[in-house]
Amino acid sequence: MVRIRVPATTANMGPGFDVLGLALSLYNIYEFKDDPNSVLDDKNMIHRAYKYTFQAMGKDVVNAEITVEAEIPSSRGLGSSAACIAAGIMGANSIMGNTLDKEDILNIATQLEGHPDNVAPAIYGGLMISVMDEDGIVTNRLELSDDLRFIALVPEFQLSTAEARAVLPREIPLKDAVYNAGRVSILISALATGRDDLIFQGLKDRIHQPYRGVLIPDFDRIIEISRKFGALGSYLSGAGSTIMCIVKGDTGRFLSDMEKYLSRLPNNWRAIPLQPDYEGAVEL
Ligand code: HSE
Numbered sequence: 001m002v003r004i005r006v007p008a009t010t011a012n013m014g015p016g017f018d019v020l021g022l023a024l025s026l027y028n029i030y031e032f033k034d035d036p037n038s039v040l041d042d043k044n045m046i047h048r049a050y051k052y053t054f055q056a057m058g059k060d061v062v063n064a065e066i067t068v069e070a071e072i073p074s075s076r077g078l079g080s081s082a083a084c085i086a087a088g089i090m091g092a093n094s095i096m097g098n099t100l101d102k103e104d105i106l107n108i109a110t111q112l113e114g115h116p117d118n119v120a121p122a123i124y125g126g127l128m129i130s131v132m133d134e135d136g137i138v139t140n141r142l143e144l145s146d147d148l149r150f151i152a153l154v155p156e157f158q159l160s161t162a163e164a165r166a167v168l169p170r171e172i173p174l175k176d177a178v179y180n181a182g183r184v185s186i187l188i189s190a191l192a193t194g195r196d197d198l199i200f201q202g203l204k205d206r207i208h209q210p211y212r213g214v215l216i217p218d219f220d221r222i223i224e225i226s227r228k229f230g231a232l233g234s235y236l237s238g239a240g241s242t243i244m245c246i247v248k249g250d251t252g253r254f255l256s257d258m259e260k261y262l263s264r265l266p267n268n269w270r271a272i273p274l275q276p277d278y279e280g281a282v283e284l
Contacts, residue, residue, distance in 0.1 A: 002032040002094040003284040004087045007125065007277040008072040009079030010150065010244050011117040014203035014235040015183035021128050023121040023277040024150055026078065028070045029284070030087035032095065035065040045081055049088025049112055054096070056108060062095050075158035077238030082118030085109045086281045094283055102280075107136050118238065125280030129188065144276055145194050149251045151231075151258065153222060153243040156268040159215060164239035167211045176206040196232050196248055203233040203246075216241055218265050229257040 008026040012018070030046065040047040046066055054061040066088075074080040089108050093100045100108070102123055109119035116137045120128035127142040172180075187202025189195070213219040213236065222243050226234040231245040231254065247254045251273050262269035 001034075002091050004030045004032075004090045004094070004281060005284055006030070006083040006086050006090075006122050006281040007079075007279070008274070009082055009118045009121045009238075010077070010152070010242075011079065011238040012205075012208065012235065013127075013244075014187060014209070014233070015180040015205040015207065016117070016129075016187070017180070017205070017207045018115040018117050019129060019131060019184070020187075021079070021117040021121040021130070022144075022150070023125045023128075023280055024078075024152070024274040025277050026071050026152075026272065026274055027277075028068055028072050028080070028083045028087065030084075030091060031067045032064045032091040033067075034062060034095075036063050038063050038065040040064075045084040045112075046088040046091075049085040049109070050092045051088075052112060053089045053092035053100075053108060057092075057096060057099070059096055062092075064091070064095070066091070073154055073242075075160055075241075076154050077159065077236065077240045077242040078152065078154070079118040079122055079238065081161070082109070082113055082122045083281075085112050086119055086122045090281055090283065103136070106130075106139070110137055121280065123281050125278040126276065127191065142188065142192060143278065144191055145196075147249050148232075148276070149247045149249075150274045150276070151245040151247055151251060151254065152237065152272040152274055153226075153245065153258070153262065154270055154272060155216070155241050157241055159239060159241040161239040164212050164215065167215065168208055169211065172207055179204070179206045199246060200227070200233040203235045205235070209236050212236055212240055216243070217267060219243065222262075222265075222269075225261055226254075226258065229254050229261075
């Protein structure tokens with residue numbers, strides 16, 4: 001039997017659309033039990049990634065019963081599909097004798113997911129900066145100051161990535177591209193040098209949030225109030241529907257103020273305090 005644990009991830013982080021992603025302390029655990037009678041279902045992302053990995057290695061697929069203990073809410077912008085992909089590949093890799101390294105796993109995962117921003121931190125942990133190039137994925141990893149906390153505000157409604165990508169424009173005006181390039185640079189430099197005062201400016205985005213915010217009731221109000229309650233900044237996590245708030249140090253006051261505020265809104269929002277995960281996906 002193989003057991004794989006994979007962290008949740010928060011992608012984009014404001015302006016870093018399809019590029020930035022951070023692993024967080026919320027986990028799914030996947031179990032793969034050798035079972036010749038089980039049937040792999042191509043509609044299931046874990047099964048598909050598992051099967052694809054055997055095929056990519058030119059090996060016969062070993063049928064397995066796959067089960068999940070899930071903490072990561074699905075279709076909420078917290079990387080549940082990236083976790084399934086990473087787990088499927090790592091489960092297959094383990095059964096084949098661990099011949100693939102993390103770089104190979106990331107390349108296969110990106111082929112399946114289409115963009116590397118969730119799968120890279122799901123596999124490596126930490127804050128990953130990832131770009132796709134002809135020869136594969138180019139990545140760098142950043143460790144954050146250890147007093148930063150990430151409070152996930154998770155509504156009860158789901159938002160599919162396909163739906164949230166469909167509302168984006170096909171082309172971006174040059175001034176918006178420049179705007180985002182500047183903000184990503186400010187954000188990464190702020191996180192690398194501990195300039196917390198720049199995080200708010202560094203989270204601004206004109207590529208996806210203005211288009212996606214309308215799909216999320218109370219999006220602008222929640223972002224605005226989070227700042228009043230002391231967040232360094234907030235952003236739409238991945239393709240949504242979760243809103244992520246970055247808070248420094250003790251989160252108690254922020255959490256109680258935010259929970260009180262959210263309880264008055266529709267959609268049963270809940271606030272989950274998290275911290276960065278630096279292990280990434282591991283075999284247990
Ligand atoms: N970068 C992706 C998006 C993350 O925003 O669509 C969600 O898969």
